Amino acid sequence: MSENLSQLKSRMAKIARLGEAAALLEWDLQTYMPPGAVAARAEQSATLGEFVHELFTAEEIGALLAKSEADTAGTDADSDDARLLRALRRDYDRAIKLPADLVAEFARHTALAQDIWQRARAASDFAAFAPALEKMLDLTRRQAEALGYKDHIYEALLDIYEPGARQADVAAMFAEMKPALISLTQAIAASAHPVDDRLLHGDFPIEKQKALTLRAVQAIGYDLQRGRQDEAPHPFCTSFSRDDVRITTRFDPKFLSQALYASMHEAGHGLYEQGFPPEYEATPLGHAASLGIHESQSRLWENLVGRSRAFSTFLFPLLQETFPDAFAHVAPEAYYRAINKVAPSFIRVEADEVTYNLHILLRFELECDLLTGKLAVSDLPAAWNAKMQAYLGITPPNDAEGVLQDVHWSGGLIGYFPTYSIGNLVSGQLWHAIGQALPERDAQVARGEFAPLLGWLRENVHRYGRKYLPAELIQKATGEPLTSRYYMDYLTAKYRDIYQL
Numbered sequence: 240m241s242e243n244l245s246q247l248k249s250r251m252a253k254i255a256r257l258g259e260a261a262a263l264l265e266w267d268l269q270t271y272m273p274p275g276a277v278a279a280r281a282e283q284s285a286t287l288g289e290f291v292h293e294l295f296t297a298e299e300i301g302a303l304l305a306k307s308e309a310d311t312a313g314t315d316a317d318s319d320d321a322r323l324l325r326a327l328r329r330d331y332d333r334a335i336k337l338p339a340d341l342v343a344e345f346a347r348h349t350a351l352a353q354d355i356w357q358r359a360r361a362a363s364d365f366a367a368f369a370p371a372l373e374k375m376l377d378l379t380r381r382q383a384e385a386l387g388y389k390d391h392i393y394e395a396l397l398d399i400y401e402p403g404a405r406q407a408d409v410a411a412m413f414a415e416m417k418p419a420l421i422s423l424t425q426a427i428a429a430s431a432h433p434v435d436d437r438l439l440h441g442d443f444p445i446e447k448q449k450a451l452t453l454r455a456v457q458a459i460g461y462d463l464q465r466g467r468q469d470e471a472p473h474p475f476c477t478s479f480s481r482d483d484v485r486i487t488t489r490f491d492p493k494f495l496s497q498a499l500y501a502s503m504h505e506a507g508h509g510l511y512e513q514g515f516p517p518e519y520e521a522t523p524l525g526h527a528a529s530l531g532i533h534e535s536q537s538r539l540w541e542n543l544v545g546r547s548r549a550f551s552t553f554l555f556p557l558l559q560e561t562f563p564d565a566f567a568h569v570a571p572e573a574y575y576r577a578i579n580k581v582a583p584s585f586i587r588v589e590a591d592e593v594t595y596n597l598h599i600l601l602r603f604e605l606e607c608d609l610l611t612g613k614l615a616v617s618d619l620p621a622a623w624n625a626k627m628q629a630y631l632g633i634t635p636p637n638d639a640e641g642v643l644q645d646v647h648w649s650g651g652l653i654g655y656f657p658t659y660s661i662g663n664l665v666s667g668q669l670w671h672a673i674g675q676a677l678p679e680r681d682a683q684v685a686r687g688e689f690a691p692l693l694g695w696l697r698e699n700v701h702r703y704g705r706k707y708l709p710a711e712l713i714q715k716a717t718g719e720p721l722t723s724r725y726y727m728d729y730l731t732a733k734y735r736d737i738y739q740l
């Protein structure tokens with residue numbers, strides 16, 4: 240390794256450690272921090288953030304990066320060092336393209352807009368949020384122009400979360416899925432074999448749910464020596480190194496599914512981060528390939544594994560042991576059907592597997608139209624409601640349950656939503672490849688043998704961290720580019736069976 244590269248790596252390690260410390264402050268804020276500490280914590284986080292930005296955008300970093308690139312020119316383009324420099328170049332160019340005053344204005348407006356949004360949502364008053372959204376769109380457009388793009392302004396934003404993804408490809412993939420999703424949703428609604436999920440509602444004491452969720456996530460391979468589970472109002476996963484990857488969940492003592500599948504989801508994220516190679520620790524490669532790839536891991540464990548008949552077979556004895564009153568006289572098949580109930584609903588985060596992607600499609604289409612000016616902010620609630628009616632057959636009774644429900648637009652995260660659906664598609668494509676590689680997969684899951692499945696993911700996804708762009712990783716792991724085919728095949732087959740279509 241050249242002297243330049245080794246100096247660059249040691250600088251990056253320091254920056255990474257500061258980032259990990261900042262993440263720990265954020266985890267604490269979401270879990271145990273006393274409410275009175277809000278103002279001081281905001282200052283602490285902002286100070287660390289500014290310091291990290293200063294260190295990273297220093298001219299010396301740019302010089303070391305350029306020299307390291309020259310030193311490694313002509314060497315193996317697929318080596319970890321070459322890939323590390325490629326990832327760093329992306330990060331560095333982005334960081335220096337954004338003018339400091341725009342970054343500061345964006346941060347200030349985000350803090351303000353989130354506060355305005357919270358109050359607007361509580362009052363279900365879109366007009367109160369509209370000016371803040373207008374300004375957020377304006378700042379976002381300036382951000383996109385500074386970052387640059389080839390074909391569509393949305394591309395610059397998508398690229399932040401899903402490196403290399405193009406707006407036209409995502410639009411085409413979504414347009415292809417839309418009619419199939421709408422007709423599947425309608426066929427399910429008209430099915431003569433509706434699903435009864437009352438058995439998931441009842442008395443499920445939180446302490447017992449806690450024990451059950453921990454048994455489930457440990458069974459699939461989440462390592463509690465290098466992680467822990469806590470409670471948070473909005474479940475998330477975070478890490479402060481590959482050896483400290485934490486998940487959170489949210490318990491409802493009257494509804495079993497919420498915590499259990501939230502835990503499976505977050506443990507899926509956690510397994511990914513616990514599987515990064517030790518040599519990537521505190522380097523630009525010790526991260527996820529993208530948000531979509533990250534979400535493919537959580538969705539795979541939550542849905543393709545967690546909501547499968549095979550996993551329900553494995554889980555059922557644990558359920559009966561933990562909640563004998565509720566499950567002593569229930570058949571495993573009734574449980575499997577209950578956790579897979581499909582019903583159009585207003586709130587995205589509560590949506591089932593079939594309707595979830597329609598919620599994302601709607602947001603993606605609206606974001607594109609807002610950014611290009613095709614849709615005015617004042618017309619947004621009506622456009623939202625019209626799409627809800629067209630795609631899901633329901634119209635929200637108010638804006639709180641409609642256009643105001645998500646934090647993303649007030650949080651400056653325009654361009655983020657598609658990564659949820661990309662994650663679903665990737666999970667379906669990986670699941671297909673896993674089925675080919677492990678013909679005994681479902682029988683193993685039913686027996687509680689998760690090591691072969693986790694081993695495949697470690698070998699084909701986790702161990703690469705951020706070495707490859709998402710498109711490269713998908714091609715390498717599955718032998719073909721991203722397609723919606725496998726996920727749609729999975730959904731169609733599963734729900735035709737459940738609803739006897």
Ligand code: ZN
Nearest residue numbers: 504508534537
């Ligand atoms: Zn997730």
